[in-house]
Amino acid sequence: MTTYNIALLAGDGIGPEVMKEAVKVLNLVEERNADVNFELNDVLFGAAAYFATGKSFPEETKAACDKADAILKGTIGLNHEDSQKIPVDEQPERGALLPLRRRYNTYANFRPVYLPKGLAHFSPLKESVVGDGIDIMLIRELVGGLYFGEKETGTDSDGKRYVREVLEYDEDQIRQIVRVGFEVSMKRKKVMHNIHKSNVLKSSVLWNAIVEEENKNFPEVEVVNILVDAAATYLCLKPTMFDVMVMENMFGDILSDQGGGILGSLGLMPSACKGPKKSYYEPSHGSAPDIAGKGIANPYSMIGSVALMLEMSFGMDKEAKNLWAAMQGVFEDGYSTSDLSKEGEANLVSTAEFGDMVCAKLAAMPV
């Protein structure tokens, strides 16, 4: 029997309600796999943690994450007005999320932009563009670049306000994420799109040089270098040309949201954030305070993050595949939640009902 300790960071907004569905799934997976035991540890994170303890990433949560085998995170953040009630440095993004990434050096962010044919109706793209479906693994560097560089604001000698933010990478940081790109490409189609902006940024010049060097260790992988702005255009015009995409932090933030856009919603985008020792898993969408508590948020991204955790942290590849199939099966049967679909387009069900249906599908599959 293997026991996995999982820290659950439900967070804010729709976080707790989609996390509930993830827990249902985890309980079922545990039931189905007699040799696996999950120890679930619910802890505070984000604005909820700030209002309860004065810290958005409290010590108790850090301790729970430190001892966990994997971390499952919901969503964080409040609407603009409520955010102002929290001091800038404790606001959940700066005070909790970025410190979580830094603490576990989760440098590799995997954001599958995946739209099988059965989900194609969600996409705003024409059928002819979606073709047989979209299947991209977008890999984003997650602990470097502008996000974590030095920041300074001030007033210059002329009394003008200024800001300075540093984009910094060393070759080791670039090499480790580029290698991840090559390793994933080797398991997929052996074509890697390297996203850069070397016509302007020196950081991209170094990045591309490292990609070229590392390509020698993965000679079977064809590297296609593409400027980030062009990549944004092609994601809309011809998303099926991409398989693995690798890029630095800020480019990845923007292009992965666009990835959600071409799927039809960030609600269809789970993600994994992998560090050398520990990984955490989270939906790519935000906390959607406007619909929180209404029971209409789709738990696909959250449950998909569970699937990624099963595969990447616990080596339960088959069960992960079952879970993906279960979720797609629910959509294919014509069910959806009202955040993703309108009346008439699908049989609308609640967050909890969607989770129950996924569980029913999974329960019916051979282990």
Ligand code: IPM
């Ligand atoms: C994401 C989010 C975060 C980011 C925010 C919440 C800080 O947008 O995970 O993409 O910018 O990385």
Ligand code: MN
């Ligand atoms: Mn983002």
